[in-house]
Amino acid sequence: MFNNRVLCREEGKSLTELAAGTKDSKPLDGFGIFGIVKETGVDDEGLFAFQKQYFNYPLYRNEDLDFYQLVGKRSMGVKSLLGLFLWNGRSITNRMKKKNIEGNMVGEGLKQGGVVVFDKNGKQRYIYQEITGNDLPVDDIAAAVKAVREE
Numbered sequence: 522m523f524n525n526r527v528l529c530r531e532e533g534k535s536l537t538e539l540a541a542g543t544k545d546s547k548p549l550d551g552f553g554i555f556g557i558v559k560e561t562g563v564d565d566e567g568l569f570a571f572q573k574q575y576f577n578y579p580l581y582r583n584e585d586l587d588f589y590q591l592v593g594k595r596s597m598g599v600k601s602l603l604g605l606f607l608w609n610g611r612s613i614t615n616r617m618k619k620k621n622i623e624g625n626m627v628g629e630g631l632k633q634g635g636v637v638v639f640d641k642n643g644k645q646r647y648i649y650q651e652i653t654g655n656d657l658p659v660d661d662i663a664a665a666v667k668a669v670r671e672e
Contacts, residue, residue, distance in 0.1 A: 528613070528653060529634065530622050533576030535657040536636070540578075548663040551670070552638075555579045557588040559632055567624075575622070592635030593650045613654055638665045640672060 533556065540549040558568060561582050572580055583589065617623070636657070638647040647665030649658060 528651075530571055530575045530624055531617065531620065532634075532636075532651070532657045533571060534620065534622065535659055536662075537576055537578070539659045539663060549666055552666055555581060557581055557583045557634070559583060559586060559589065588637075589632060589634065591637060591645070592648060593633070595633040595650065596631045597633060597653055636662055638662065638669055640669045 536554065540547070540554055542548055542550075555578050556572075556576055558580050559582070561568065568580065572578075586594070589595075633651040633653060635651045636647075636649040637645050640646050646669050647662070649662065
């Protein structure tokens with residue numbers, strides 16, 4: 522069984538791997554990377570595990586949910602949950618097993634997040650709104666960072 526928290530771990534791992542890059546290319550070098558969480562005090566052990574195992578960058582609590590408004594203030598609804606479990610559940614579960622990603626069912630877990638790339642002046646230049654169940658578009662994120670770097 523999984524919820525959005527397991528998928529967030531997958532996205533965190535994907536961003537960490539993108540930032541690590543290769544010997545010849547580090548596409549996120551020079552960019553500050555951090556994560557936004559919506560709640561603390563509910564599953565702090567899970568947040569610690571997320572940061573230690575999947576996303577080893579600073580995490581900040583966004584108490585007033587401004588970040589979530591920036592990425593569309595969206596939550597998984599009944600229709601997307603049913604689709605996720607009925608049609609994609611097995612393939613996503615298998616994908617998580619292959620990547621050794623585990624999660625839990627603690628906390629709310631329905632908010633959808635995303636990735637925002639800002640330029641050096643703090644202006645948003647790229648926004649990816651999470652599509653629950655899909656892989657993170659790391660190539661698009663790398664291209665957005667490259668475009669900002671070249672401005």
